[in-house]
Structure formats: structure tokens, C-alpha cells
Amino acid sequence: MWIWFLFISLIGVLLALDLGVFNKGSHEISYKEATRWTILWTSVGLLFTFVILIIYKYQVGPGASGNAPWQACMEYLTGYVIELTLSVDNIFVIALIFKSFRIPKKNQHRVLFWGILGALVFRGLMIVFGVYLISKFSWTSYVFGIFLILTALKMAFSKEEDKFDPRNSFIYRSIRKILPVSSHLNGENFFIKKRNIVIATPLFLALVLIEFTDILFALDSIPAILGITRDPFLVFTSNIFAILGLRSMYFFIANMLDSFHYLKHSLTVILIYVGVKLILENHFHLNIGISLSVIFFSLLVGILLSLKYKESHGIHDLKNN
Numbered sequence: 619m620w621i622w623f624l625f626i627s628l629i630g631v632l633l634a635l636d637l638g639v640f641n642k643g644s645h646e647i648s649y650k651e652a653t654r655w656t657i658l659w660t661s662v663g664l665l666f667t668f669v670i671l672i673i674y675k676y677q678v679g680p681g682a683s684g685n686a687p688w689q690a691c692m693e694y695l696t697g698y699v700i701e702l703t704l705s706v707d708n709i710f711v712i713a714l715i716f717k718s719f720r721i722p723k724k725n726q727h728r729v730l731f732w733g734i735l736g737a738l739v740f741r742g743l744m745i746v747f748g749v750y751l752i753s754k755f756s757w758t759s760y761v762f763g764i765f766l767i768l769t770a771l772k773m774a775f776s777k778e779e780d781k782f783d784p785r786n787s788f789i790y791r792s793i794r795k796i797l798p799v800s801s802h803l804n805g806e807n808f809f810i811k812k813r814n815i816v817i818a819t820p821l822f823l824a825l826v827l828i829e830f831t832d833i834l835f836a837l838d839s840i841p842a843i844l845g846i847t848r849d850p851f852l853v854f855t856s857n858i859f860a861i862l863g864l865r866s867m868y869f870f871i872a873n874m875l876d877s878f879h880y881l882k883h884s885l886t887v888i889l890i891y892v893g894v895k896l897i898l899e900n901h902f903h904l905n906i907g908i909s910l911s912v913i914f915f916s917l918l919v920g921i922l923l924s925l926k927y928k929e930s931h932g933i934h935d936l937k938n939n
Contacts, residue, residue: 652869663859693847701860718784719820733828762841763896770889845892884920
């Protein structure tokens with residue numbers, strides 16, 4: 619258990635440094651700053667592979683799964699790439715939420731910080747529940763597999779006009795019934811008080827919607843990584859590092875969404891593959907190397923086709939310098 623405590627403490631220190639030191643004051647995250655933070659968080663996530671190697675080689679950590687050191691590294695890396703890839707789809711929805719509530723760029727970092735903090739807790743609970751279900755009831759792998767395939771097909775055939783509208787969502791309407799909501803921002807405040815009445819600001823509405831959309835996305839991502847590994851420590855750590863990189867990735871990618879025209883098809887292929895793997899795994903084991911190859915090849919093709927589409931349509935990225 620102590621390795622879990624050390625890991626969670628490490629994450630707490632990193633988050634404290636992020637908000638309390640490096641991003642203490644509200645400011646607009648520039649493209650260059652977002653690039654630096656994206657590289658930093660991605661590097662930390664990838665370098666943690668070596669920590670996994672040490673933990674499983676010397677059995678100083680969980681080790682309950684009986685994974686060989688390199689097998690554990692491959693499973694962590696594959697899971698991390700899957701979670702990071704699926705997070706890109708989450709970025710599209712976050713961008714729509716901020717746009718819908720007209721949240722200034724200088725306030726978006728604060729909303730994402732608290733949103734991701736909440737996501738860490740919810741993801742942890744969902745991982746524990748998912749690992750328990752799939753270890754106790756083998757038939758749940760079929761359920762998760764079919765769910766991922768249906769999700770992938772829905773993603774593939776969804777139309778541009780079917781975009782998520784935050785103001786028409788059930789969560790938004792429910793909050794409006796429970797709390798009075800201000801139509802104006804009040805700095806970084808999630809609530810304001812007028813005549814002894816607590817009023818929610820658009821910042822709070824954006825935060826709640828981001829939390830709930832992350833829970834919805836976790837319904838895809840948790841079964842996806844459980845198709846790669848059942849080791850709770852590998853599932854949790856790969857998920858957490860992907861979430862930590864999501865905030866900086868948002869500011870890095872938000873202004874280049876048009877550049878990823880075909881990324882949706884890459885995600886579709888990955889989800890279908892993992893879904894099929896989950897369905898077959900009680901009868902046939904697919905090598906982790908195959909999984910990693912499928913993921914990287916799908917992403918590579920999606921990125922190359924997207925760049926080709928961008929070039930042929932004359933699309934240019936808008937960067938905040």
C-alpha cells in the first residue's frame with residue numbers, strides 16, 4: 619500500500635506546484651506556454667515507464683498481478699497512450715463548454731485545474747469498481763467489449779450537426795432549477811453572494827459540466843484500458859498521468875482543432891480493436907505488442923491524413939504567441 623501512498627503524494631505535490639507556484643495568478647495561457655507544459659507532462663508520463671520497470675523488477679510495489687517487468691512497462695505505456703488519445707476527444711467538448719459560457723481564456727486554467735482534481739477522484743473510484751467487476755465476473759468483459767464497439771460506431775457515424783450543446787444538457791437545466799445563476803462572471807469566483815442569496819457564476823456551470831463530461835468519457839476510457847491490463851496500479855497511474863496532461867493539452871490543441879479532421883477515425887479503430895480484444899480475451903490472448911502497434915499505426919495514419927486534409931483545404935492554425 620505504501621507505493622500507492624507515495625504515488626498519490628507525488629501527484630499532490632505536482633498539482634500544488636502547478637497551481638500554487640507556477641500558475642498562481644490568473645493569466646491567459648499562450649501557445650508557447652501550453653507547448654512547454656504539454657511536453658513536460660507528457661515527458662513525466664512517459665518517464666514513469668522506468669519507474670514501473672523498477673517497481674516490478676524489484677517487487678517493491680503492487681506486483682500482485684504477477685506481471686514481468688517489461689510486460690508491466692508495455693501495458694502501462696499502451697494504457698497511457700490510449701488514455702491520452704481518448705483525452706483529445708474530451709478536449710473538443712471542453713472547448714464547446716468554454717465557448718458556450720464565454721469563459722475568458724485567463725479563467726479557463728482555474729476551471730480546468732479544479733475539474734481535473736475532481737476527475738482524479740472519480741476516475742479512481744471507477745477504476746476500483748471496474749477492476750472488481752471484471753475480476754469477479756468474467757462475462758463483464760463481453761459487456762465492456764460490446765459497449766466500446768458500439769461507442770466507436772456511434773463516433774464514426776456521428777454528424778457535425780450532432781455536436782454537444784452544453785446549454786441544452788440535462789445537467790445544465792438541473793443546476794438552473796437548484797441554484798440561481800448569474801449571467802455575468804465575477805473574476806475567478808464560482809459563487810457570488812447578493813442579499814444573503816448564493817448565486818452560481820458561469821464559471822461554476824462550466825466546472826460542473828466538465829466534471830460530468832469527464833465521467834461520461836471515463837465510461838469509454840476505463841473499459842478501454844481494462845482491455846489492456848487488469849493491474850489496478852497500471853490502470854490508475856496511466857489514467858492519472860493522461861488526465862494531468864489534459865489541461866495543458868487543451869491549451870495546446872484548442873486552437874488547432876481543425877488540424878485533427880481524421881483523428882476521430884483513429885479513435886474509432888482503437889476502440890473497436892480494444893472492444894474485440896475484450897470479447898476474445900477469455901478464449902484468445904492478443905500480445906501486448908500487437909495492441910501497441912495497432913494504436914500507434916492508427917494514430918499515425920489519422921495524423922498524416924489530417925495533415926493532408928489541412929493542406930488541401932488551406933486550413934491554418936491560430937496560435938497565441
